[in-house]
Amino acid sequence: MRSVTVELEGVRFGYGAVPILNDVRLELHEGEFTVLAGANGSGKTTLLRLCLGLLRPDAGTIRVLGGSPTDLDVRRRIGYAPQGLRVATSLPVSVTEVVGAGLTPLKGLFHRMGRRDWTMVTAAIDAVGLGDLSAECLFELSGGQQQRVILARALVGQPELLLLDEPTTGIDRRLRPILVRELRRRADLGACVVAVSHDPDEFHEAGERILVIVDGCVRQITHEQFHHQFHDHRSDDHGNHDHGRDR
Numbered sequence: 001m002r003s004v005t006v007e008l009e010g011v012r013f014g015y016g017a018v019p020i021l022n023d024v025r026l027e028l029h030e031g032e033f034t035v036l037a038g039a040n041g042s043g044k045t046t047l048l049r050l051c052l053g054l055l056r057p058d059a060g061t062i063r064v065l066g067g068s069p070t071d072l073d074v075r076r077r078i079g080y081a082p083q084g085l086r087v088a089t090s091l092p093v094s095v096t097e098v099v100g101a102g103l104t105p106l107k108g109l110f111h112r113m114g115r116r117d118w119t120m121v122t123a124a125i126d127a128v129g130l131g132d133l134s135a136e137c138l139f140e141l142s143g144g145q146q147q148r149v150i151l152a153r154a155l156v157g158q159p160e161l162l163l164l165d166e167p168t169t170g171i172d173r174r175l176r177p178i179l180v181r182e183l184r185r186r187a188d189l190g191a192c193v194v195a196v197s198h199d200p201d202e203f204h205e206a207g208e209r210i211l212v213i214v215d216g217c218v219r220q221i222t223h224e225q226f227h228h229q230f231h232d233h234r235s236d237d238h239g240n241h242d243h244g245r246d247r
Helices: 044-052 095-107 115-127 143-155 176-188 223-233
Strands: 004-013 021-029 033-038 059-064 078-081 161-165 192-196 209-214 217-221
Touching: 004 044, 004 192, 021 044, 021 192, 021 217, 033 044, 033 176, 044 059, 044 078, 044 161, 044 192, 078 143, 095 115, 095 143, 115 143, 143 161, 143 176, 161 176, 176 192, 209 223
Parallel strands: 033 192, 033 209, 078 161, 161 192
Antiparallel strands: 004 021, 004 059, 209 217
């Protein structure tokens, strides 16, 4: 039986008087690939941030990897890929340096990188198809390429829990299946993978569950139910307008 990686019991959270999430009860397991869907503003990113310990629930309890998500020992075992690049510096940093920074929670701020560490960095960069650009400056890459760097940074430490907020946004549609297969491989190796997406079809062959947030509640649905109930909320109209955004 798969062990529980994330457990939410009666979780309520809101930024004001009206809760965004209400009485959420949820279990996510090791080796499981879950897609989290829902309309814009429904609370998908908020749920990820609660699991990361970046937000605290107004009520209820959250346990991640057997402990509190605010515990540093727990956070070291989580890989997180936010949507879009948010950095406080414009210093010229390479792809390799950014991905290597993903090992800091495991190794410590002043740890000197060894051969094994650099091997892990190279493997993560190759996994997202950026091996030829590993020495390039991050800020000279396209938006889609930067998104792949963010994903590689989340993967590099081989985390037990992967929380991914729209991981394929801005990435050329032709490259997305490669990334999805890599995420499925991580789940097969035992990681619990959670990917926020407006389009669960991208993860149809890899994902085992679709969870949707409606009116603050989380429930599981099928692909067919998603198309029937939420088709109008999908952000991708199946056109080719995103081709070339990620070279």
